[in-house]
Structure formats: C-alpha cells, structure tokens
Amino acid sequence: MGNDRSRWHRLFTHRSARWALAVIALLIVAAIVGPMLVPYPCNAQLDIIRMKNQPPSWSHWLGTDQYSRDLFARVLCGARISLAVSVLAVILSITLGTAVGVTAGYLGGRVDTVLMRLLDAFLSIPRVLLLVAVLTLFTPVPLTGLILLLGATGWFGVSRLVRAETLATRGEPYVEAARALGASNREIILRHVLPNVLSPVIVAATLGVGNVITLEAGLSFLGVGAHEPTASWGSIFLDAVDFYAGNWWAVFFPGVAIVVTVLAFNVLGDALRDVLDPRQVHVARALPNAKEA
Amino acid sequence: MLQSLIVVFLVTTISFFVIRSAPGDPFSYESSNISLAVRNHWRDQFGYNRPLVEQYARYVISVLHGQFGYSFGMRSSVAEALSIAVPRTLLLTMLSLGLSFAIGMLVGAVQAARRGSWFDRISSGVLVVFYSLPDFWGALMALLIFTFWWPVLPSGGIVDAMHDFMSPSQAAWDRIRHLILPVGSLTLLTVAAIARYQRSAMLEILPSDYIRTARAKGVPERTILMRHALRTALTPMITLAGLFFPALLGGAVFVEKVFGWPGMGLLATGAIAGRDYDLVTATVIVGSVMVVIGNLAADLLQMAIDPRVRE
C-alpha cells in the first residue's frame, strides 16, 4: 500500500502528467457544463443566408459552418459525445480483453491455444476496414451500436497484455504458496492476478481513449460514424470537408480539439506507464500497446 | 507457418460471414429499371439465394482454386481488380514504413545518446504531437497547405493526366511529386511511435555492461551507438515493423481517400458502398494475409539477425 501512495505521488509530480491531467479535467468540465454556458445552442441554424461560413470573429470565436451554426458551441457539444463514446468503448474493450486474457493465461493448454489463434486472426484484420464494412452494410447503426462495435474491435491487444501478465503472475512463488494453502482459483485471480494486471491495463486504457477518439472521427470522415445532427467531432468534419478550402476553420478547429485531447491522453498514458510499471519501458513488453489498425 | 495458415482460414471465415450476413445482396440495389426477373436470374447465377453455409462452402472451394469471385463495380474478376490496386497500396505503405524506420531510428538513437538535451526534449514534444494526429486530418491539412495556399504539389492521384506524354525524367519526377504528400502523411504517424520506442530501447541498452566495457576500452562513442546499441535494438524493432503493418493499412484507407490514390483502401471503401461483396471479402482477406506475411517476415528476419532469439 505504501508503494501505491508513492506511485500516485510520483504521478502528480511528473511534469508532463500534470498538464495532461489538467487538460483532461478541463475537457471533462467543458464537455459537461460547456454547452450550457455558450450563447448559441449547438445545432441552431442562426441565419442560413447571411451567417453561413463566417470566419472566426469576436461573436463567433471559431466561426460558423455551412449551416450558420456556431462552431465553438458545436466543438463543445462534440466533446461530450466524442468523450462519452470513447470512454464507454474503451471500458468495454478492457473488460472483454481482461476476461479473455485471464482465461487464456490462467487456464492455459488447449483453451489458450485456441484463443490465441483466434486473437491472431482478429489482430490481422485491419480494424478500419472491418468497422467500415459493418457500419455500411448494416446501416443505420445507432450510437449505442457504434460504441459496441468500437469496443468489440479494440480488446485484442489488451487481452494479449493481460495474458502475458497472467502467465507471469501464475508462475510466481507466492501464487504457488497460496494454492498450496488451499486458495481457490477465483481467489487467486481476484487477489493476485488482477491487481498485477491492473497497471498495464490502465495504461492501455488511457492510450486507448485517444485511439478511439481518432478512430471515431475518422469513421465519421468516411461517412459511417455518428449521424446528423449529432455533433461528434468527427461529424463536424463531415459537414465541412467538402469545401474546406473555403472554410478551413470548420476543419481546422475540430482537428485541433482532437489533437489536444488525444495528446493529453497520450501524455497521461506515458506518464502512467513510467510511474506504475517501469518494467513496461522495455520495447518487447511495450509492443502490445502499439496503435492498433 | 501452419499457424499462419490457420489464421488466414479463420480470417476468411469471419469476414465471409460478417459480410454476407448483411441485409440485402449485391443485386437488391441495382437501378429500378432492371426488372425483378433479371435480378433473380443473376441471384441464381451467382448463388446468392442459397443457404449461407452452402455459399460459404462454395466460396472456400473457389478460393482454394484461386478464384475470388467477380466484382460488379469494377466489371472484372476480383483477382484482377486487386492485382492492380494492391501494389499501389504496398508502394505507399512500404515507402512509409521504410522512411519511418530510417528517420525514427535515427532520431530515437540521437535522443537516447543526448538524453535530457534540448534536442531530446523538443523533438520528443514534437513527436508526441505527431503521434496524436488523426490520420486523415494531417492529410487534409497537408493538402490544404500544399495544394491550395501554396500550390506546389498535386492534389491527388498517382500521376498527372498527361503523364504518358512526358519525357522519362519528367515522368519520374511526376511520380515522385504525387507520392510526397500521401507517403508524408502516412509517415508522420508511424515515425513518432518508432522514435519513441527506439529511444526507450536504447536507453535500456546503453547502461548495460558490455556497452560500459566498450566505452572503457576507448571505443569511440559513435561506434558504440551505431554498432552495438543499434544492432541490439534492431531485433525488437523488426517485430515492431510487423505490428505496424495493420496500422499502416488502416491509415492507408484514410490517406487514399483524401488523395484519391486508387489502391486497396479506396477499392475497399468503394466496394463496401457498392455492395460488391466478393471484392470486400477478398480485400479483407488480402489485407490480413499481408499482415500475416509481414509478421512472418519479421519473425524470420529476427531469427536470422539474432540467433539468440528462440520462440
């Protein structure tokens, strides 16, 4: 326990982690409260003839889009949706990944082999292609469906991580001792395996959020993500991307929002990795954290 | 080797069922001018009205014979359409992978050697920003800057419309010009990751005993860096290359869309929208096969370079 406290302490004094945490906190606050504070509702078309495609100004900090909707408001509303979608999807991913990884690592043998082959297969399918295919062929897919799909395609790397960690833990002497003392499998998993698995999973989750935000935006860019008038960061893109040469601010600012958010999560993830699990620094162990397709 | 085959087989099965279980079929969307009788006739001809399991069996058999079906959108066999598109995507991804590795490893090595210096800190910052860029946004911004505001590069495509009439040197330069932005966009994303891993790998190795010994023996710093440290870091980096392939393929989908590069990614998205089922299935399979081959090659390369590695 004393170990943990010092680890958290290290996190908060880690230089880059501090500003990353600050940015994320600001984002969450902005996402929850922001839309209520902005003078223009997210989806209000103010004056479709005169107010369309206005460049940034004092009354519209980020300008207006094609339909004369204020971009600043839309980016704030988009924060809500993008963050919610990503966080939920990532939670699903790590849950699935942990479950499968622990099963494979703990049970070993035939189960492990089968699961690993399946995992290899899933890992080699380009994620974007699969998502586009499913989202297009089974259209229309509501937001919940999108979240489920994103979660269901993102757990493979996590499960590999968890499996490795489970295997390592299983061989530890204190686990052998616990087993000799008559502890059940469930107890061993809950008491020993999961806590060890927690650190790399948290790191993976943090990095995963950034990944999913980018992915969701990309899917909307391809036309298969969130639907009108739902303003996720990706769908704001879709509106503007036809003629962005003329109103580049409608494409630039949502992009900047995404970059800043993903950056914050990545920096936080890095810091977490440094703090929680310095062993992870080694490249071979860090491989499963590589960006998935 | 056998494992790879099993993986490919699994991928085939998964993609087949996912795609074919979608509502409708390739013929339900043809223009309303085509009568129902004609459509049913085609359904029959191509076997879309058989039970799903039977369709699967027939598909697997045809794949084993090297037949991947017919593409209605491209009006040619799937194999032919893919054989044209896949090399184009490979060109992008391979160039990008090569560039990313060359630049990434160099930068990472220098960062490790000069740990804590201003170079290290600033380049790390820049790299982590690159790492956070959405694939398509980087490409869009590049397009905006270099095609509209400062129009020095072409806005898309593989070659200029008048490419065939250019002199050989003009034609070569034309090809390069068209490659710059797409490859550049793809590279941005991967170079950051590679540099980061290279840096941490090198940082792990540099304090180790044999390096210290070499230093004590008076071997020049640069030789230590290049010869010893780099070589040791090479092994995990090669495995990394294999892992980056799916990410690059995914990124290629976006980059090909933004730049209109007629490779696999563009072919796939077009096929999906056009309900060209055989083409979609085949693309997913080919993509996976490429990944599997990439991993295999990485494994083999790893074993060749570093005989200490055993699986």
Next chain:
Amino acid sequence: MRTHALLLTTSVVALAACSACSSKESATGGSAGAYGGTFIYAQIGDVSDAFPPYIEDQNGRMVADLVFDRLAQINATLGTVGDKAFDPRLAKSWDWAKDSMSIAFHLDPRARWHDGKPVTASDVKYSFKVHSDPKAGAVTVPLLTNIDSVQVRDSATAVVWYKKHTPTEFYDFVYQIMILPEHVYGSIPLEQLHTSPQTKQLVGSGRFRLAKWQPGVRMDLVADTANYRGRPKLDRIVITPIADANAGMAQVLTGQSDFMQAFPVDQSDKLDSSKVARRIDFPTIGYAWLGFNLFPPKAKSGTNTFFGDVRVRRALSMAVDRKAMLNNVFGPSATNIGYGPFPAAVAYADSNLKLPPFDAAAASALLDSAGWRMGPNGLRVKNGVPLKFTILSTTTSLFRRRYSVLLQDALKRIGAQADIDAVDAGTFISRLNGGDFDAVLGTFNPDPDVGGALQSWGTKSIGSSNWMHYSNRTVDALLDSASASFDPAKSKSYSSRAFQQIADDAPAIWLYDVTLINGMNRRIEPARPISPIGWWLNLSDWSIPADKRIDRDRIGLSQPNP
C-alpha cells in the same frame, strides 16, 4: 529498396517506350490549325461501366455518348413527339410508313466502326436485341416494350416495326438504343454479356475512339479522324478521376485540369477572380424534392398515419423557406428553384403553378386544425402519436446533405421532428424501391417526354419509379391525354392541369432543379446550345482557338505510351 526498383523500372520502361518520344513532343498537328487541343476533365467518381446496355450513371453515359452513336440524336429542344427534334446520325434519313406502324432507317454509307468495318443494318438489329432481350438484362428492357421487331431490308436499311402507334414511338426506339457492332460483341452469349470483360473494349462509331482505359487512373479518348461526320475539333479528351470536389477545384484553378462539373458553389467567386478558369452553368433535367411516403413502410396498401393527411403535407410544405435554402446552398444569385413536379428544361414545364407559400404561421395553424397540438417539448402530438419521422438521404450527395440539415431545422420550428437517415447510394435505391422510408430527399431525372412524368407520378408506376406511391386518377387521365396528344399545345394544357393537381396534393416539397455549376478553363470554347440531358453531347464541336493553345494541346494525335 522497393522505391529504387520501382523508379528504375519506371524509368527503363518509359525510356524504352519513349525512344521515339523525343520527336513526339514536337509532333505535327494541333498547333496552328482548326483542329487540336487536349481537354482534361476532372471527374468525380470513376467510370465503372460504359457499355451502353448497362449504363447506370452519368460517367458511363458520357463516355458512351462520345464513343457510340444513335440512329438520330435529340437536340436541345427535347421534343419527344414525332421526329422534329432529331438530327441525323447513323441514319442519314428515314421514311415513315403510311400507317406509322413502321419506320425505315437509311444508314449513312460513310459510317464506319472504329476498326474500319462499315456499319450495317444487321448491327441495328443486333443492337435492338441486346437492348431489349431480358436474357441480356439491359436497363432499357422495360422501355422498349412497344417495339415489335427490327427487320433488315438490306445492308443499309433497317426497318423497325411497332405494336402500337404512339406519339413517342420514334423517340422510344431512337433515343434508348445505341448502335453496337455485331461483329465485335455478337459472339458473346446474351447471358454473359453483363460480365464479359470484352465489353470493356469499346468499339463504336462515334467521333471519339477509346484509346486507353486505366481504371482509377484515367481514360483517354482520341479523335476519330476517319469519322463519317468529320473529325472533332479537339484532338483528345482525358478523363481523370479525382477524389473529391476540393481536389478538382485545385486542379481547375491551377490549370492542371480543364473542366470540373459541380464546382463547389460556395467557392465560385474564386472562379470569377481566376485568370485560368471561369464559371459556366449548364442546365439539366433533374429536379429534387422532399417526398412523403404516402403509405406506411412495408405495408401492402393504405395511407401513412400522418402523411396520408393532405393538410399535414401542405403544412410541412409551408414551413419551408425554399428560396432561402436555395440561396444558402447554391449561392445568393441562384435561380434554379423548383417550380413543381418537373425540371424547368423540359418542353412541358410550367413555371406558373400555384405552390404552397412559405408561411410558418399558416403552417402552424393548419397543423392545429388537423388535430396536431404542440406538446411540452416543442413536438406536436395527435392522439398520442408524435409528429416524428425520418428523412432518407444519401451520404455522398452534397446537396442532399445540405438540404437535410436545413429542412430538419425548419421543420423543428413548427413542431415536427425529422431525423436524418443518410445511407450509401445502393441502400438508398433499394429502400426507395421497397417503400422503406418516411420522407425522402429524392431526385427525378425523367425522360424528356410527358411519359417521363407518368413514370414518376402515375398510378401504374407504383412499384417501379413512383416511389411515393402517389395515386390520383384525375392526374393519370390528364397525363395520359397529354402523352396521347399529337398537338404540343394541347398536350401542354393537359399536363399543366395535371401538375397543378399534383402540386395541390403536395406529395413532395419542390426544392430545386439540379443545375450544374462548373469550372472551365478559359481557353476552352464550348459549342452552343448545351443540351440539358448531357453537357458533353456536343463535345465533338468544342474547340480551343489556336492562339490560346498551350503545350499539351500541341501533342497531336499520337498515342500515349502503353
């Protein structure tokens, strides 16, 4: 390693193929004469199919119109009754039988296929078979039902026999069938025609020949110098597919491409101030609307609970400021507002119809009187049913996307909630055909005759193109009278009455006529008049004045490197 290999190979191949190249650049022709010029067309989307019986999209249509010929070509007045609006093509002249049940077409003796063989009457007979036999599955099958057969009287005369004498019988046969060479495609069994790779080799009789086709990269059409109508003024047309409108815009503004259809309308001021390109507008015969499904999805018959009520439809129509939306989407000086269930370019168009005016207050009042009371959250409710529906739209059409968002907002203001369901083109068509939608942003591109209106709004067309399931017997009768009449003036009075009735029934909100706003290089001289059914139809008469030519115009007729 890969780069080097590729570059090396490319250089070697180019060098090898281009060993005679050095003289090519300064080739003769195309420099100072009346003939010459390279026209580069930046086309959104690729050409998937250009073989006439199977063409479904505009890109394929354009190529076919340039490479193949019809017996006669309809001119820009689009008169579909009789043969007055037709200019001779492969048929130099034609004779009507006294009872008008057959027409004998005399082929132009100079007409040749691109491979040199003469065009004969058996080619005409073969072409009819390919376009009408259900085994080949051509898209034209249902349009040729009135034609009984084609007879070869001699090698230069083909006679078509009709089942009934109708006002558009000439148009039906001549417009729908492009003449194909039997000696090239005849050996392919009809069932396999659809998938045969041989149909990618386009051999026609048009003024342009297919020189090279690289899917996804480009298509080269070269002037047919031995053509029976004389060679076109341009040397070559290069069709290069582009990713999207932005890429095309960049290409046109930098002079890399010469023409882009559907130039981003917001950016058209860039064209006005450009020294390289200019704006040029072309009419079409497409018109766009927001249509209401007049019976529930997947039901066999009956009327939709709220769209069945004409008061609701009229109220929704009155909630929409069509002019403002037009100005938002098409620019402040746009004039292509929808006038009713027809495009403005057809002969029977009537711009004087009385349409529901824009009056949000009246719309609300009408909904109130129909029993739709405003609920607490701004949504109207009647008998527990909220006024909520989906608008079916596509992901690819820019104008649909724009309008769907604008309409959603306008309807919200009078208490109706419209959710947008944007799908890909394929799903869109299949859901339209299946009646699986509430409201839809659709377009009709009708045939230029009154029969086209019947295809969209006639009771008999329910199940094919009458996607809204609109049925009004009076309208049917009036349109039948209009299409059966041989007197254009009388025909128009019938059709106007029919259209007014449709407008009163308000099965759709008439949004805009599809107008093409294009960017074209200033050195290009298009030929007038531009036909609304295809701006490319007279491309063979377009030219580039000698004093305006640039390097690529002077290449001449030499073939590109393989």
